[in-house]
Amino acid sequence: MKRAAIIVLDSLGVGELPDAQLYGDKGADTLGHIAREYPQLSIPNLQALGFGNVPGAAGERFAVDKPAGAFGKLREKSKGKDTITGHWEIAGLYTEVPFKTYPDGFPGEFIEKFEKAIGRKVLGNYSASGTVIIEDLGPEHEDTGRPIVYTSADSVFQIAANTDVIPLEELYHICETAREMLQGDWSCGRVIARPYVLENGKRTRTADRKDYAVSPPSATMLDHTAALGKETYAIGKIRDIFDGRGITKSVHTVSNMDGVDKTIEALNMDFEGLIFTNLVDFDSKYGHRRDPEGYGKAIEEFDRRLPEILAAMKDSDVLFLCADHGNDPVHSGWDHTREHVPVVIAGKEVRENVDLGIRDSFADIGATVCELLGAEKTAIGESFLSEIKR
Structure with a gap:
């Protein structure tokens, strides 16, 4: 029985993209600036999997010699830095024309x-x-x-x-x-x-x-998985982001820790397919409110729960930790920042200490999930399954 679990650490970017200046985000680095402003940041469980080995993440201050998982950094191929664009790209969609914005208010x-x-x-x-x-x-x-x-x-x-x-x-x-x-x-x-x-x-x-939200314009990782008769279990705001498309079951959450609880509940169930979780507090409570210390403490809170998540996984489960954009809590204003995002993969069938480097799209996650589950390939993205599987 094959199952993938994606947990989106909403807005936990790891450094500006090459075109960040076009978005007013030159110098943005969500994780790096959290670590600078909250120097006591302690994330031993994330470190053990390789989160600190993601290329350039927080100056690789949290790197370890032999991480237990695979790790890498992803560029955003789509145009934009919003929630929908990031999640849709994770699931295999490219957004060429950014969603219309209204900086001066609506007409x-x-x-x-x-x-x-x-x-x-x-x-x-x-x-x-x-x-x-x-x-x-x-x-x-x-x-x-x-x-x-x-x-x-x-x-x-x-x-x-x-x-x-x-x-x-x-x-x-x-x-x-x-x-x-x-x-x-x-x-x-x-x-x-x-x-x-x-x-x-x-x-x-x-x-x-x-x-x-608007509905995705074409099929995603979720549609391809559901088409096989497998479960697509959405936790948190995932259902809203995809307008329910390709989702077979969804549950609402009230906080990051509630999202972790519901993810563990789903992992303890017997079904084949995909668990897709968004932990929004990082973004809504700390990134937008420009609170680096609160953001750092929220990361630590998640880190403390990570062993429970790993313990709930079945032998064939594969866990993907990632983000959907940045939200640098020391950047000007209160909006998202255009950044690379991390990806860390763990599970008993995942090889240890695999450096995936810097990859061209968030969609590599969706492509890998689809290959893992035997689903149709996503429209964009290159699977790294062969690089990480034992």
């Missing part, structure tokens, strides 16, 4: 029609940090019932609301309306519901975030 014509469609005026409509904008506009939203809309450097239309003012199901319906409207000339990669609560004078976003 007035769209906002007017959107307000008419939902029966409410809106607040905001500019690029902002989600935690900042709910503090800036929260009081007016709570007084008027007008939802807060905002964007970022990504192709996103985010809608924030206090769930005591706009109930969660109504917020989701508002987002669904936006998703239907953001097509064609107003195209947008994702609409994101950003509910929050006000408790003891503090506004806190809840775990009821929901993403409404």
Whole structure:
């Protein structure tokens, strides 16, 4: 029984891509800058697998002599640095035209029609940090019932609301309306519901975030795996990123550690196919909020759980750890950064101390998974299965 498990350490980039300056990301290095700003960073279990041996990762400060897994660094072939582009490329899709962004806010014509469609005026409509904008506009939203809309450097239309003012199901319906409207000339990669609560004078976003993404334009690793009658088990926001396409089962998560718990639960089940997990806290709680110490502690928290993940794996399971973009917590602004991502592969059938070097696409992961599972080859990507298998 063959099974692959991919865990995306959301935004854990390992250094700028050659074209990073085109994205305003010259010098970005998520892991390197976390290690510099949080010098006590301790990741012994990741080190043991070869995470610190990824070429150039944190200056190879965490390298070990004989890592137990295979390791490498991946370039992003697609144009962009957003969540959808990164995950779609991992799964074998190339995005040639970046998703449309709205750095100056969404067009007035769209906002007017959107307000008419939902029966409410809106607040905001500019690029902002989600935690900042709910503090800036929260009081007016709570007084008027007008939802807060905002964007970022990504192709996103985010809608924030206090769930005591706009109930969660109504917020989701508002987002669904936006998703239907953001097509064609107003195209947008994702609409994101950003509910929050006000408790003891503090506004806190809840775990009821929901993403409404466009559907992948062609078949991915998920479709090819499902076509064989195998399980494709999505954990966290994976289902939303792929708009449910090619996914046979999905579960929601409320935190990184909940994502780890649900991954271990899936590994303990008996099925053949793919487990695909996203751990979003790295990105949403620490990268976007420019908190290198918090990011470092979150990596350590994951590192402490890694032995449990490995212990739950069956003899033929293969684990892939990777990222989908960078989010350098010392970079200017609060958006993603265009970086290489790491890949570390482990399992009893994986050779030790295999240096995969620097590879041309995130899609090499998807291509390798498809070969491992006997599925149709992805549209892009080169499998490295022959290099890592015993």
